[in-house]
Amino acid sequence: MEEPSFFRLMRKEFSSLPRNKMLILNACFMVALVFLIGFLYRAGALKSIPLVVADLDQSSTSRIISQGFSESEKFTVTQVSDYPAALEMIKEGKAIAGLVIPEDLSADIKNQKGTELLLIIDGTNYIAANTAYAKASEILQTLNAGIALETLQGKGFLPDEAQATVQRVILEQKILYNPDYNYAYYLSYGVFSAGIFSLAMSAIALTLCRQKRTHHFSLGELGAKIITYGVFASVVTNIIFRLAEMVFKLPARGSLGSFFALTLPYGLLIAVFALMLFSLAREEVRIFQAAVFFATPLFFVTGYTWPFQSIPDLLRPVYYLNPLTPFLNGARACLVMGADWGVLAKYVVWQLGLVTLYLPCAFLFYKSRTHRSAC
Known part of the structure; x- marks a missing residue:
């Protein structure tokens, strides 16, 4: 019988996709994962952080400070009588931050002495701690100037004279791409990308395992399967990202064509790693176990969360060889920053280079295990 041509093999693989329950169910699961993550981060930025305030001064000045925090949407304020009570609420998890106003605050300000407020923060949750510190610093900086003006006017300065005396240096901020520090913009695309890689790789590897019986x-x-499943993974990635953008109002500043070009080699990488996983694991249970834990450690070496500049030199090769690195950073550049093709082309070339590197390895792994028992 004549050996089927490569294009005939491709047509056969594509025609079998609608009957592949493993891939279809996996794609549905990935869509469900998107909705789960999207709903989790739908608030975007943290609000209503529990803050406990211990006002030991009980003066008009200290009440201005307490009111400044109460009026902020970032905090939900609870008043307590002393420092131990504030610390106890933080230890019990009832508050993330605490503000202690010293009892001699008003007197020190009137006597033009330096004074300190104590800000206590639960540092176990970095995101909440960082947000609480940044917002508290902003509120106190604003209140500090107002208190200084009020003190000078109390000493007989006219309002204009007091304003001229208190010369503030204002730091004007221009936050690019994510001015509201929206965590959904920051995390969602990275989590989606890593989840898609892990789940799609698992589904393709399990499909190969069952077909090899x-x-x-x-x-x-093998070539036809890698191309077919790679295109399938690319299409699913595009669908998932577009769903997330529409439902959860995530940024989509780049062009559809540029993003699709970015996902094509990403899909091929998924298929290539699925072949390697199938060849090395050989059993369905091991395939599933390996796929679950594959993407998690690599996600932290992509420069997406921990900046590349801070990655130790020893791990720099992992960064460059990581199949997640070019797509995660390319997706962020395309969708969040709105980068044009001139920027995205390097990520596409990077992914194609990884495909070229890992594809022969995948073939060798498969060939070296063809003599072993089927899955």
């Missing part, structure tokens, strides 16, 4: 694959069949 009937016969071994030729080199042409």
Whole structure:
């Protein structure tokens, strides 16, 4: 019988996709994952952080400070009588931050002495702690100037004279791409990308495992499967990202064409790693276990959360060889920053380079295990 041509193999693989329950169910699961993550981060930025205030001064000045925090949407303020009570609420998890106003605050200000407020923050949750510190610093900076003006006017300065005396240096901020520090913009695309890689790789590897029960694959069949499943993973990635953008109002500043070009080599990388996983694990249970834990450690070496500049030199090769790195950073550049093709092209070339590197390895792994028992 004549050996089927490569294009005939491709047509056969594409025609079998609608009947592949494993891939279809996996795609549905990934869509469900998107909705779960989207709903989790739908608030975007943290609000209503529990803050406990211990006002030991009980003066008009201290009440101005307490009111400034109460009026902020970032905090939900609870008043307590002393420092131990504030610390106890933080230890019990009832508050994330605490503000202690010293009892001699008003007197020190009137006597033009330096004074300190104590800000206590639960540092176990970095996101909440960082937000609480940044907002508290902003509120106190604003209140500090107002208190200084009020003190000078109390000493007989006219309002204009007091304003001229208190010369504030204002830091004007221009936060690019994410001015509200929206955590959904920051985390969602990275989590989606890592989840898609892990789940799609698992589904493709399990599909190959079940298909191999009937016969071994030729080199042409493997090539056709990698292209077919790679295109499938690329299409699913585009659908998931577009759903997330529409439902959860995530940024989508780049062009559809540029993003699709970015996802094509990403899909091929997923398929190539699925072949390697299938060849090395050989059993369905091991495939699933390996896929679950594959993307998690690599996600932290992509420069997406922990900046590349802070990655130790020893791990820099992992950064460059990581199959997640170019897509995660490219997706952020395209969708959040709105980068044009001139910027995105390097991420596409990077991914194609990784495909070229890992594809022969995948073929070798498969060939070296064809003599072993089927899955």
